[in-house]
Amino acid sequence: MTTVAALSQRSVKQILFMTFAVAAIGSLMVPEPFAFGQTTGDDSSPIFGVKIPSGYRQWDLIAPSREAGSFDELRSILGNAISMKAYRDGALPFPDGSMLVKLAWKEVPSAEFDGAFVPGHTTTVQVMVKDSKKYASTGGWGFGRFIDGKAVDQAQHETCFGCHQANVKDHDYVFTRFAP
Amino acid sequence: MTTVAALSQRSVKQILFMTFAVAAIGSLMVPEPFAFGQTTGDDSSPIFGVKIPSGYRQWDLIAPSREAGSFDELRSILGNAISMKAYRDGALPFPDGSMLVKLAWKEVPSAEFDGAFVPGHTTTVQVMVKDSKKYASTGGWGFGRFIDGKAVDQAQHETCFGCHQANVKDHDYVFTRFAP
Numbered sequence: 001m002t003t004v005a006a007l008s009q010r011s012v013k014q015i016l017f018m019t020f021a022v023a024a025i026g027s028l029m030v031p032e033p034f035a036f037g038q039t040t041g042d043d044s045s046p047i048f049g050v051k052i053p054s055g056y057r058q059w060d061l062i063a064p065s066r067e068a069g070s071f072d073e074l075r076s077i078l079g080n081a082i083s084m085k086a087y088r089d090g091a092l093p094f095p096d097g098s099m100l101v102k103l104a105w106k107e108v109p110s111a112e113f114d115g116a117f118v119p120g121h122t123t124t125v126q127v128m129v130k131d132s133k134k135y136a137s138t139g140g141w142g143f144g145r146f147i148d149g150k151a152v153d154q155a156q157h158e159t160c161f162g163c164h165q166a167n168v169k170d171h172d173y174v175f176t177r178f179a180p
Numbered sequence: 181m182t183t184v185a186a187l188s189q190r191s192v193k194q195i196l197f198m199t200f201a202v203a204a205i206g207s208l209m210v211p212e213p214f215a216f217g218q219t220t221g222d223d224s225s226p227i228f229g230v231k232i233p234s235g236y237r238q239w240d241l242i243a244p245s246r247e248a249g250s251f252d253e254l255r256s257i258l259g260n261a262i263s264m265k266a267y268r269d270g271a272l273p274f275p276d277g278s279m280l281v282k283l284a285w286k287e288v289p290s291a292e293f294d295g296a297f298v299p300g301h302t303t304t305v306q307v308m309v310k311d312s313k314k315y316a317s318t319g320g321w322g323f324g325r326f327i328d329g330k331a332v333d334q335a336q337h338e339t340c341f342g343c344h345q346a347n348v349k350d351h352d353y354v355f356t357r358f359a360p
Contacts, residue, residue, distance in 0.1 A: 057240070057360075064244040064256045066287065066297040076244045076256065076359075105359055107246065112347045112355060117246040119359035167292045175292060179256075179285055179299035180237075 039150040046154035050129050050144030053080070056101040060084045063179035066107065073104045074119050077176040083130075093140065093172040098130040100174065123147070128174070139165065139173040219330040226334035228315065230307050230324030233260070236281040240264045243359035246287065253284045254299050257356040263310075273320065273352040278310040280354065303327070308354070319345060319353040 044051050059078035067073045079087065083098035104126070105119035125146045132140035143160035145152045164173040171177075224231050239258035247253045259267065263278035284306070285299035305326045312320040323340035325332045344353040351357075 060238050061241045061256055061258065063299050064254045065290075065299075066246060066254060067295060068297065069295045071295070074244045074246060076241055078241065103359070110245070110355070115247055115249045115251070116355075117248065118357070119243050119245075122360060175290070175296075177298070179283070180302060 038153045039147050040153055042151050043146075043149060045127075045142075045144035045146075045151040045157055047157045048129075048135065048138075048142035048144060050127050050142045052125055052127060052144070052146055052149065053099055053101065053129075056080070056099070056127075057103075059101065061179075062087060062100070062176050065176070067104075071104075071123075072107050073123060074107045074117065075102055075104045077102045087178040093132075094130045094174065096130050096132055096140075098128075100128040100176065102126040102176075124152075125149075139169075141173055218333045219327050220333055222331050223326075223329060225307075225322075225324035225326075225331040225337055227337045228309075228318075228322035228324060230309050230322045232305055232307060232324070232326055232329065233279055233281065233309075236260070236279070236307075237283075239281065241359075242267060242280070242356050245356070247284075251284075251303075252287050253303060254287045254297065255282055255284045257282045267358040273312075274310045274354065276310050276312055276320075278308075280308045280356065282306040282356075304332075305329075319349075321353055 040046060056078060059080050062077045062079045062084070065075045065077065067075065078101045080097075080099040083094055083100055086092070086094045086098060102125070104123045106121055106123060107117045108120035110116035110118045127144040127146070129135075129142040129144075130140055131142060135142045138161040141161070141164070143157060145156055145160070151157075161173070164175070168175050220226060236258060239260050242257045242259045242264070245255045245257065247255065258281045260277075260279040263274055263280055266272070266274045266278060282305070284303045286301055286303060287297045288300035290296035290298045307324040307326070309315075309322040309324075310320055311322060315322045318341040321341070321344070323337060325336055325340070331337075341353070344355070348355050
């Protein structure tokens with residue numbers, strides 16, 4: 001899949017020239033993504049104590065996204081009512097009680113329409129919960145990353161805020177924008 | 181599009197053998213994507229009389245998808261309550277009243293995270309409405325494709341059912357599967 005996703009960024013002619021080489025080395029070069037890291041066996045995240053919120057799969061869609069490279073994932077980010085009101089009002093920072101859930105699946109080619117890619121197996125579910133007091137040291141956000149309903153290990157959770165802080169501090173530490 | 185659709189029926193190996201031919205004639209044969217077609221100026225689709233349903237942006241997410249190639253789009257398919265019940269029950273055919281909406285955006289690289297791609301500008305909104313009597317001649321489905329809220333022309337709507345019939349007849353003419 002990594003091979004196919006990478007190729008999708010290139011022209012048809014380039015695909016022809018690269019296909020054999022990529023096929024030959026692809027399986028050796030691609031590291032295991034985070035999605036296959038260690039889990040804690042707990043349904044509550046280390047450091048933050050964040051759980052997967054009930055009913056999140058019925059929340060509104062904020063936007064889809066895609067991660068190329070070794071992740072090779074299609075993603076959808078959903079928001080609870082409090083966060084969606086903030087999105088619609090264009091109001092930052094997000095108020096306490098805002099929750100965002102990112103669902104991620106491996107991207108696989110559609111068997112039914114050439115050139116289309118669809119969700120394969122689920123990789124991670126990732127959660128952000130706004131509580132400006134409880135999570136004051138991490139921008140007001142608590143984080144949780146889950147595989148098959150179980151939180152991944154502390155080392156991975158130690159990376160969450162640093163990345164959000166480095167890249168999207170001016171959007172209240174949230175990457176996703178609403179896609180109308 | 182005819183060329184691309186035809187390839188979907190073939191294996192990866194066949195695609196490799198055919199790529200040279202397609203590349204050679206592609207620029208002559210492949211029209212601008214549908215998303216840039218003529219609109220009717222009407223908010224109701226030709227042939228089917230389908231409109232963009234109110235409140236659809238708050239419907240549940242069925243799944244995301246991506247179209248590579250000239251489309252170069254991220255997509256999200258949402259379903260109304262009737263269709264979501266059918267998805268959750270695994271019940272086919274979809275009951276009358278089922279409605280699906282596919283939102284499509286140009287895929288653009290994230291300016292904030294290397295390797296991530298996010299929605300750019302909106303291209304089309306596409307709608308399927310189940311009414312087994314009204315749309316008996318098209319598998320029970322009425323179709324609508326919209327750009328900026330206006331339906332595209334009749335010629336484009338004449339292609340909807342043929343493609344769904346050719347590729348996903350056994351899934352009640354619906355491409356999208358629920359992504360858990």
